[in-house]
Amino acid sequence: MRSLRADPAPSRWRYRYQRLMLTPGFRRTLRVGVPLALVVLVSGGWLAQESNQLMLQETAQHLREQFENRPEFMVAGLEIDGADADLEAEVRAVMPADFPVSSFDLDLEALRLSVSALDRVESARVRVVPGGVLDVSVTPRVAAAVWRSRDGLWLIDGDGIFVAPLAERADRADLPLVVGEGAREALGEALALTEAAAPLATRVRGLVRMGERRWDLVLDEGQRILLPEEDPVRALERVLAIDSAQDLMGRDIAVVDMRNEARATIRLNPAAAAAFRSLAEVRARQQTE
Numbered sequence: 001m002r003s004l005r006a007d008p009a010p011s012r013w014r015y016r017y018q019r020l021m022l023t024p025g026f027r028r029t030l031r032v033g034v035p036l037a038l039v040v041l042v043s044g045g046w047l048a049q050e051s052n053q054l055m056l057q058e059t060a061q062h063l064r065e066q067f068e069n070r071p072e073f074m075v076a077g078l079e080i081d082g083a084d085a086d087l088e089a090e091v092r093a094v095m096p097a098d099f100p101v102s103s104f105d106l107d108l109e110a111l112r113l114s115v116s117a118l119d120r121v122e123s124a125r126v127r128v129v130p131g132g133v134l135d136v137s138v139t140p141r142v143a144a145a146v147w148r149s150r151d152g153l154w155l156i157d158g159d160g161i162f163v164a165p166l167a168e169r170a171d172r173a174d175l176p177l178v179v180g181e182g183a184r185e186a187l188g189e190a191l192a193l194t195e196a197a198a199p200l201a202t203r204v205r206g207l208v209r210m211g212e213r214r215w216d217l218v219l220d221e222g223q224r225i226l227l228p229e230e231d232p233v234r235a236l237e238r239v240l241a242i243d244s245a246q247d248l249m250g251r252d253i254a255v256v257d258m259r260n261e262a263r264a265t266i267r268l269n270p271a272a273a274a275a276f277r278s279l280a281e282v283r284a285r286q287q288t289e
Helices: 012-021 024-047 050-068 085-093 108-116 187-196 232-246 270-288
Strands: 077-081 121-129 133-140 145-149 152-156 162-166 177-179 204-210 214-219 224-226 253-257 265-268
Touching: 012 024, 024 050, 077 085, 085 133, 108 121, 108 133, 145 187, 187 204, 187 214, 187 232, 214 232
Parallel strands: 077 133, 145 177, 177 204, 224 253
Antiparallel strands: 121 133, 145 152, 152 162, 204 214, 214 224, 253 265
16 A cells, blocks of 8 residues: 655645745734834833832932033132122122032023123123033123212113112212103213313202203303203203303303203393392483483
8 A cells, every 4th residue: 555645735824924924024923013012011011110210210310410510510719800809799699509519400591690690790601611511701880970860879871770878979980870750761861961061060959850851051150051852962062152152150150041942041040130230220220310
């Protein structure tokens, strides 16, 4: 009896398996997808436990602190440029109190804004320079005038922004004095008037803002020049031209009123007015006789 020969052809399932193994996508899934799925499954189960989560967070925090506190990232000191002793003390008050500190713990923009918010600071730059130094460069405000308010004397810059309080007017006699509501807002005009009044500089006592719309220039001996709301510099220059030619402000005059451009008026002091009236009366009697 003859033996039956085995069929060399693969079975249907083996044939399908071989075809799958010849498919690149299936082989990639077996090599990568299945191990990755196992890793994700095991990791997810491990991370599902709260104790493991806390341990992982503590480890990450510890590694981060170790990295941030490395010597090359530490800031050991503070340098302030462009400030006098008083302003430097104000700047140090808003800077970190304890050094060394990690540069990762410094919010440079927030520090810059804190320094810029100081009254005496016009602008500031904050940066960490090589050597582990926090460098603060400030541009201080420059006082342009003295403003007398109800609360006392203040130094203000050309934009009318506070610079610092002032104890005595004599401490900054080199700066013009401005008084009145709205004086700070119109400081640019006041400075222009101060410059125009240079021929009378030794006699000028200050500028008073009247009704928040115009200026009075106050001289010594109580004399005043009342300036108009529009183009006050030109009106002042007219007064100075008359003074240069006729010594107007050297006479016994209380007020020069320039508010009406078409008709400037002069008001004498009481004694001078009384003398003028007496002289007018004498002349009137002489004419009637």
